[in-house]
Amino acid sequence: MKIQLPEPFVQKMKQLLDDEFDRFIASYDDERVYGLRVNELKIKAAEWQQQTEIREHLQPIPWCPTAFYYTEEDRPGKHPHYHAGLYYIQEPSAMVPVELLDVQPGHRVLDLCAAPGGKSTQIASKLQGHGVLVSNDIAAERAKALVKNIELAGVRNAVVLNEHPANIAKAFSGWFDRILIDAPCSGEGMFRKNPAMVEEWQAYSVERCSSMQREILEEIAPMLAPGGRLVYSTCTFSPEENEEQIARFLARHPDFSVVSIQPQWGWGSGQPSWISKETKEQLSEQQWQSLAGTIRIWPHRSKGEGHFVAVLMRAGDAYMPPQSWEERRKMRISWPSAIKQERVSAKAKRSIGAAKGIKPLELDLQTVWESFSDENVELTSGEQVRAILFGSRVYLQPFELPSLEGLKVVRAGWLIGELKHHKFVPFHPLAMGLKPDEAARTISFASTDELLLRYLKGETIFVDDALIQRKAGVKKNGYVLICVDQYPVGFGKYLDGMIKNELPAGWRLI
Numbered sequence: 315m316k317i318q319l320p321e322p323f324v325q326k327m328k329q330l331l332d333d334e335f336d337r338f339i340a341s342y343d344d345e346r347v348y349g350l351r352v353n354e355l356k357i358k359a360a361e362w363q364q365q366t367e368i369r370e371h372l373q374p375i376p377w378c379p380t381a382f383y384y385t386e387e388d389r390p391g392k393h394p395h396y397h398a399g400l401y402y403i404q405e406p407s408a409m410v411p412v413e414l415l416d417v418q419p420g421h422r423v424l425d426l427c428a429a430p431g432g433k434s435t436q437i438a439s440k441l442q443g444h445g446v447l448v449s450n451d452i453a454a455e456r457a458k459a460l461v462k463n464i465e466l467a468g469v470r471n472a473v474v475l476n477e478h479p480a481n482i483a484k485a486f487s488g489w490f491d492r493i494l495i496d497a498p499c500s501g502e503g504m505f506r507k508n509p510a511m512v513e514e515w516q517a518y519s520v521e522r523c524s525s526m527q528r529e530i531l532e533e534i535a536p537m538l539a540p541g542g543r544l545v546y547s548t549c550t551f552s553p554e555e556n557e558e559q560i561a562r563f564l565a566r567h568p569d570f571s572v573v574s575i576q577p578q579w580g581w582g583s584g585q586p587s588w589i590s591k592e593t594k595e596q597l598s599e600q601q602w603q604s605l606a607g608t609i610r611i612w613p614h615r616s617k618g619e620g621h622f623v624a625v626l627m628r629a630g631d632a633y634m635p636p637q638s639w640e641e642r643r644k645m646r647i648s649w650p651s652a653i654k655q656e657r658v659s660a661k662a663k664r665s666i667g668a669a670k671g672i673k674p675l676e677l678d679l680q681t682v683w684e685s686f687s688d689e690n691v692e693l694t695s696g697e698q699v700r701a702i703l704f705g706s707r708v709y710l711q712p713f714e715l716p717s718l719e720g721l722k723v724v725r726a727g728w729l730i731g732e733l734k735h736h737k738f739v740p741f742h743p744l745a746m747g748l749k750p751d752e753a754a755r756t757i758s759f760a761s762t763d764e765l766l767l768r769y770l771k772g773e774t775i776f777v778d779d780a781l782i783q784r785k786a787g788v789k790k791n792g793y794v795l796i797c798v799d800q801y802p803v804g805f806g807k808y809l810d811g812m813i814k815n816e817l818p819a820g821w822r823l824i
């Protein structure tokens with residue numbers, strides 16, 4: 315066998331799987347599979363499939379209508395479309411939890427253990443910009459990767475937190491229609507994809523993960539609205555982290571029940587008989603049997619790595635998202651009445667006062683934005699949002715969000731720019747979240763164009779003025795949205811044939 319599996323793991327699986335064990339263990343010699351999921355915030359999956367150069371290699375992933383298997387040599391992570399956020403590279407089985415979460419536009423969704431963001435970007439794609447996504451991860455470093463992936467995907471309606479679940483629960487009691495717990499786990503299902511997980515398995519024992527999962531489940535339960543849906547998933551096989559965890563949760567929370575999932579595409583059923591005798595005694599017969607409605611994805615039966623997924627619902631009337639969002643065209647922004655004095659640095663105050671001949675307190679964020687927006691962007695197709703200022707940074711935040719006071723906020727909403735001196739300066743996430751027709755000036759390159767590559771490397775580029783598409787009445791020079799095949803990859807500042815590169819250092823091709 316290619317991978318050296320830990321002996322206690324092998325013995326345990328032998329006992330659990332019995333006559334299926336040989337097939338299971340042989341699957342560790344199979345090649346791993348590769349998957350990507352199209353970001354439907356940017357492009358429909360069928361449209362992307364038609365135009366990609368790797369279309370001949372693609373196979374649909376049966377459980378996710380927007381995703382495909384690709385082959386190792388395709389390397390989609392190297393293509394400029396990746397830098398435009400057109401797809402996310404994701405392990406195929408890892409797409410299942412969100413598919414079962416049943417997210418609808420308008421929902422309020424919590425992704426509690428979200429970094430690096432595979433499932434958050436999948437949720438955002440399903441929300442289609444309507445409703446709220448709260449993405450959280452307890453690890454600060456990992457939360458940075460989460461932010462980057464959310465911004466790359468062009469998500470406008472997400473807030474990113476770096477918090478302990480108990481603190482989030484204080485601010486969001488009964489608030490979410492959907493909650494995903496993609497729990498930290500012992501990772502047994504990832505041994506084939508990532509053999510380094512075998513090492514970690516020794517250190518992160520099943521017992522330690524089980525107690526973390528138990529605590530997380532306990533803390534988030536009060537955040538789910540009556541009638542809401544909760545998906546719990548792991549990428550491990552151990553029953554202690556899966557059926558047992560759900561069984562204990564059901565015993566403690568009789569207002570929650572299992573939504574039974576019909577196994578398809580080679581998936582297996584959850585195994586009620588794998589829970590402990592003590593836990594079984596705390597359940598009704600019906601609760602115990604309902605554990606068979608959870609699912610297990612086995613690497614020897616499906617084209618994907620090992621996973622467990624349980625769908626639970628809380629008793630009560632389900633919230634129906636408002637239908638009217640489809641009719642809303644222009645994004646409506648509520649502005650703070652004026653910028654508070656303490657939010658503006660002393661230096662900025664002096665320069666504002668000097669430049670405009672006005673008192674700093676009279677500077678109005680709305681006016682600053684509008685003077686930028688009139689010349690450079692018009693936001694359409696969105697919901698009502700609230701503009702807020704965090705230090706000098708300007709965010710657009712979903713209007714219905716409760717106060718985030720006291721929480722560790724990594725992104726308070728869509729980070730559109732900053733207030734510098736008396737001007738609004740756009741940030742990269744604004745470019746990534748724009749639809750090309752929202753920009754006053756755009757330039758679009760083919761994915762093979764040398765100029766695009768140079769832009770992505772952070773260079774200044776020189777272009778023929780005729781290539782810049784401008785909306786009627788727009789000045790010649792100013793911010794230009796750089797696109798690949800009409801999909802944004804960042805801003806540049808155009809001045810008489812020269813495009814100054816506005817791509818932040820961390821986003822450049824090396």
Ligand SMILES: C[S@@+](CC[C@H](N)C(=O)[O-])C[C@H]1O[C@@H](n2cnc3c(N)ncnc32)[C@H](O)[C@@H]1O
Pocket residue numbers: 408426427428429430431432433434450451452453456477478479496497498499526530
């Ligand atoms: C399986 S990974 C999540 C993968 C992610 N859902 C995705 O699809 O990209 C589990 C994550 O849980 C985070 N985590 C661990 N304990 C946590 C806790 N108590 N609250 C929130 N996040 C936690 C870890 O930092 C880790 O990033």
